[in-house]
Amino acid sequence: MTVTGGIGRSWAAGTxxxxxxxxxxxxxxxxxxxxxxxxRGVSVGFPAASWTAVMxxxxxxxxxxxxxxxxxxxxxxxxxLLAGQDITRAPDSVLxxxxxxxxxxxxxxxxxxxxxxxxxxxxxxxxxxxxxxxxEEVRAVLAGVGLEDRLRHxxxxxxxxxQQRVAIARAMITRPAVLFADEPTGALDSTSARTVLRLLRGxxxxxxxxxxxxxxxxxxxxxxxxxxxxxDGRIVDRLTRxxxxxxxxxxxxxxx
Ligand code: ADP
Numbered sequence: 001m002t003v004t005g006g007i008g009r010s011w012a013a014g015t016x017x018x019x020x021x022x023x024x025x026x027x028x029x030x031x032x033x034x035x036x037x038x039x040r041g042v043s044v045g046f047p048a049a050s051w052t053a054v055m056x057x058x059x060x061x062x063x064x065x066x067x068x069x070x071x072x073x074x075x076x077x078x079x080x081l082l083a084g085q086d087i088t089r090a091p092d093s094v095l096x097x098x099x100x101x102x103x104x105x106x107x108x109x110x111x112x113x114x115x116x117x118x119x120x121x122x123x124x125x126x127x128x129x130x131x132x133x134x135x136e137e138v139r140a141v142l143a144g145v146g147l148e149d150r151l152r153h154x155x156x157x158x159x160x161x162x163q164q165r166v167a168i169a170r171a172m173i174t175r176p177a178v179l180f181a182d183e184p185t186g187a188l189d190s191t192s193a194r195t196v197l198r199l200l201r202g203x204x205x206x207x208x209x210x211x212x213x214x215x216x217x218x219x220x221x222x223x224x225x226x227x228x229x230x231x232d233g234r235i236v237d238r239l240t241r242x243x244x245x246x247x248x249x250x251x252x253x254x255x256x
Contacts, residue, residue: 017084018045019178019210020069025078027064038064040233041078046178049208051200053221055247056230057255062214063182065230069212070103070180071095083177100129104171104179108186110163112155112170118142119151122170133173141169145199161192168199172209179203181213185220197223218247229254 027039038061046052046069054062067073068080071087079088083102087095112121119138126133142151145165155163164184171179181200185193201223203209213224221227222244229237231254239246 017048018081019048019050019083020046020212021079021081022065022069023079023081025068025080026076027061027068027073028076037233039068039075042230042233042235043078044228044235046210046212047225048177048210049204050226051204051209051211051213051224053224053227054212054214054230055216055218055221055227055251057251058216060230060254061233062230066180066182066212066214070105070178071098100125101174102177104174104176106164106167106171106179106181106184108183110155110160110167110187112163112166114155117152117154118147118158118166118169121155121166122173125170125174129174138173141173142166144172145169146195159192160188161195164188164192164196165199168196172203178210178212181211183215183217184213185215185217190219193217193220216251218244218251221247 022042022044025039025042026037029036029038042065054065056062064073068075069082071080071082071090075088079086081087082098087098113124116124119135119142122141123133123138139148139151142148145168147162147165147169150158150162158166185196188196197220200211204211213220215221222242225241227239227242227247228235229250236254237250239250
């Protein structure tokens with residue numbers, strides 16, 4: 001399966017510029033006895049046109065890292081650069097605009113709107129942003145995820161894997177600089193998961209998409225170009241193009 005020109009973008013391809021960079025980022029929750037340090041001085045770069053998986057034991061800070069990197073959560077200390085822009089102290093209006101145009105999100109639970117067709121779900125982000133969207137563009141993006149024959153289907157008429165592909169098309173319609181994926185295959189059977197992972201791989205290869213994916217599945221992580229490991233709010237390792245077995249072994253040592 002390939003991603004067609006409908007979601008093509010050339011500027012990011014082949015560059016080594018970081019899609020997202022965190023510098024000495026700290027994030028804490030609560031206060032007093034209930035204070036939790038979720039990120040303890042995290043410095044990490046996520047290269048553009050590359051796919052990075054984020055792994056670590058439960059509670060190690062993966063979701064917090066994803067949310068801070070995407071500008072969904074403010075940091076307490078350090079700096080976050082998203083698509084070359086320092087968003088650390090950006091006003092909410094700038095962050096809202098970036099969320100609409102610069103980043104795309106895919107979640108474990110798809111988060112599609114049940115009453116809307118695949119086409120309408122995909123068109124929604126642009127409509128919400130007040131941008132005119134052509135039917136042709138929507139169809140091209142859905143064809144890019146292999147769903148050109150499911151345009152008028154509603155989510156309940158689609159399999160889990162197909163729903164996730166609609167969600168990916170919806171995330172890609174705005175041509176985001178960075179696609180953030182939170183356990184994108186967590187709710188899928190292994191065959192559908194493989195289709196989705198191949199699709200993501202194709203997006204990195206064909207249009208130079210930058211992807212940051214949180215997962216606890218070593219097989220999913222092994223599809224990425226690199227895997228960073230978090231433990232207790234710190235980056236403790238980075239593996240380049242590891243096998244699923246290498247990922248599983250590294251994770252087991254952190255969880256052990
Ligand atoms: P992971 O995604 O690796 O499971 P999280 O980033 O969700 O880890 O959480 C890291 C730590 O921060 C955990 O100890 C968690 O309990 C805490 N935490 C996360 N979000 C909140 C919150 N909104 N309020 C209080 N503590 C939180």
